[in-house]
Amino acid sequence: MIERSIAFGADGGLIGTLCLPSALCTDGKGVGQILFNAGVVHRIGPHRLNVKLARNLASRGVASIRFDLSGQGDSARASGNLAFEQQAVVDIRSAMDALEEEANVHRFALLGYCSGGWHSYATALADDRLAGILMYDSYYYLTWRSGLIRRLLSIRRHGWTKAVGGWVGRRVMALLGRIRPRADAAFVERPGQSYGLVRAPPKMEFAAGLRKIHAKGTNVTVMYSGGSRHYTYRDQFQDAFRHTGVTDFVQHDYFPDIGHTPTDLATLSILMKRFEEWTLELDAACRRSATEPLR
Amino acid sequence: MIPIRFGDRQRQLFGMYHPPTGSANGRYCVVLCNPFGQEVIRSHRLLKVLGDRLSRAGFPVLRFDYFGTGDSDGDDTEGDLETWVEDLLRANDEVTRRSGCGASAWFGLRLGATIVALAAAKVPVAPRRLVLWDPVVDGTAYLRELQKAHAAALLIDSPSGLEIGDASTGNEQFACDGPEALGFPLTRTLRRQIGDLSAASWAACQTASVSLIGNTDNPELSTVAKLLRQAGTTVEMRQIESRIDWASEEAMDTAIVPADGLQAVMAALQEAT
Numbered sequence: 001m002i003e004r005s006i007a008f009g010a011d012g013g014l015i016g017t018l019c020l021p022s023a024l025c026t027d028g029k030g031v032g033q034i035l036f037n038a039g040v041v042h043r044i045g046p047h048r049l050n051v052k053l054a055r056n057l058a059s060r061g062v063a064s065i066r067f068d069l070s071g072q073g074d075s076a077r078a079s080g081n082l083a084f085e086q087q088a089v090v091d092i093r094s095a096m097d098a099l100e101e102e103a104n105v106h107r108f109a110l111l112g113y114c115s116g117g118w119h120s121y122a123t124a125l126a127d128d129r130l131a132g133i134l135m136y137d138s139y140y141y142l143t144w145r146s147g148l149i150r151r152l153l154s155i156r157r158h159g160w161t162k163a164v165g166g167w168v169g170r171r172v173m174a175l176l177g178r179i180r181p182r183a184d185a186a187f188v189e190r191p192g193q194s195y196g197l198v199r200a201p202p203k204m205e206f207a208a209g210l211r212k213i214h215a216k217g218t219n220v221t222v223m224y225s226g227g228s229r230h231y232t233y234r235d236q237f238q239d240a241f242r243h244t245g246v247t248d249f250v251q252h253d254y255f256p257d258i259g260h261t262p263t264d265l266a267t268l269s270i271l272m273k274r275f276e277e278w279t280l281e282l283d284a285a286c287r288r289s290a291t292e293p294l295r
Numbered sequence: 296m297i298p299i300r301f302g303d304r305q306r307q308l309f310g311m312y313h314p315p316t317g318s319a320n321g322r323y324c325v326v327l328c329n330p331f332g333q334e335v336i337r338s339h340r341l342l343k344v345l346g347d348r349l350s351r352a353g354f355p356v357l358r359f360d361y362f363g364t365g366d367s368d369g370d371d372t373e374g375d376l377e378t379w380v381e382d383l384l385r386a387n388d389e390v391t392r393r394s395g396c397g398a399s400a401w402f403g404l405r406l407g408a409t410i411v412a413l414a415a416a417k418v419p420v421a422p423r424r425l426v427l428w429d430p431v432v433d434g435t436a437y438l439r440e441l442q443k444a445h446a447a448a449l450l451i452d453s454p455s456g457l458e459i460g461d462a463s464t465g466n467e468q469f470a471c472d473g474p475e476a477l478g479f480p481l482t483r484t485l486r487r488q489i490g491d492l493s494a495a496s497w498a499a500c501q502t503a504s505v506s507l508i509g510n511t512d513n514p515e516l517s518t519v520a521k522l523l524r525q526a527g528t529t530v531e532m533r534q535i536e537s538r539i540d541w542a543s544e545e546a547m548d549t550a551i552v553p554a555d556g557l558q559a560v561m562a563a564l565q566e567a568t
Contacts, residue, residue: 003300005309007296017298042336044336046336046478047336073343076296259451262478263478
């Protein structure tokens with residue numbers, strides 16, 4: 001395994017570390033792994049997950065780059081001409097360019113952890129080189145069942161009085177217009193507040209985006225931990241997107257016993273192993289199907 | 296900023312070199328030393344901002360990851376306190392070589408401050424100045440603090456909100472032999488080395504002057520100051536108002552750059568020129 005830390009991007013302001021297999025595969029048929037920030041955590045990932053994952057993948061022949069988006073970690077701020085979300089897409093595409101040049105890979109696996117999932121989705125819409133995106137604990141779409149389970153868990157944790165009182169209070173506030181009602185039951189946890197909510201794309205818009213990504217030949221996988229109050233049972237994604245035409249191709253997984261950011265090493269290892277398997281499956285599929293690299 | 300990898304070929308360390316961009320200070324360069332484990336993630340932004348500001352003030356600066364941490368070579372279990380002391384000496388060689396400065400100053404945060412003190416006992420040419428923010432003095436107390444934070448994080452991280460323990464008790468309730476803390480392993484060797492840390496560990500620290508930075512209610516700062524003064528070192532205390540929970544799992548939500556602490560470090564380094 002060879003690691004090299006580089007500055008790249010239009011102004012050389014992006015900082016990343018390439019992790020290359022010692023016997024570099026040059027047939028151009030496999031995938032390269034792109035890893036970047038999870039929330040405000042710099043490129044090494046939560047509990048150094050990205051570093052360990054990159055090295056494990058390198059030992060299995062998969063090259064990777066782990067890097068900081070503009071203005072995060074060690075990377076410089078962008079010029080400011082683009083909105084943060086647009087800039088993130090530009091940055092990820094620059095990382096793909098850098099890895100393509102260094103490792104002779106032409107298709108990529110993009111792991112989006114938490115808010116990284118939003119950027120993965122947006123990049124997959126904009127770039128045809130992605131073999132797959134994995135969105136971990138990114139957009140949540142609620143169902144009546146997820147809401148019911150959430151309330152039952154709240155009662156179990158806080159007791160009837162506090163749980164029901166809190167729910168009634170929030171409803172009253174909503175009715176009084178003090179907080180905005182939820183539209184389309186589509187929410188995402190905001191990186192920066194434990195349980196703050198920002199709006200995800202409306203469900204049908206998201207489904208249309210997923211169909212577009214799938215049509216490009218990009219694998220879409222969503223994974224959810226048990227650490228969210230908003231994803232509460234295994235088939236929530238399928239139930240939320242029933243009749244939208246995406247459940248046939250979106251792979252989904254749920255880890256009820258794993259928190260959003262596993263604190264204990266044993267659980268962290270399980271999650272990392274799952275990420276690793278996802279990339280290796282993608283790599284194998286690419287090698288089977290690709291007769292010539294996409295450009 | 297220039298990303299670099301330095302040190303032995305088989306155990307490369309990652310570093311970010313900030314060349315001076317302001318009017319060249321020319322008198323010394325600065326090495327910034329990370330704390331341990333989750334505290335590294337929590338304080339990454341702070342050290343980056345500090346590096347940028349020092350660079351603009353004319354100092355060549357090197358931030359780096361110890362072996363087995365961050366972006367450097369090595370597994371999580373391969374690093375220990377003695378290795379990290381050697382890594383600091385390597386980083387010092389690297390930044391003095393790159394910058395051409397004959398002298399250096401070292402900044403350390405938390406366990407990084409302790410590593411600075413331990414390395415200052417071994418370095419051939421004593422650093423001009425040490426700037427130490429919330430140093431870990433009592434190693435056993437630190438291990439207990441980590442275990443308490445670990446228990447609290449497990450509670451927050453518990454899927455479905457099920458309670459799995461009580462992290463509200465005092466530090467003394469927590470054992471200091473936990474094999475991991477906040478997502479990072481604490482090997483037997485590392486636990487022993489940290490557990491052995493005490494005020495006596497600072498006795499051999501050699502430097503002309505030390506700035507100690509911390510909150511007013513940190514009694515360990517006074518202990519260290521007294522010890523260093525007895526050894527003939529000039530010690531200044533810079534007290535800040537910010538109270539920082541360094542050992543927190545909430546890095547996904549917060550990055551800390553306390554303004555008063557940052558100003559205190561800048562002042563301590565600039566006034567020494």
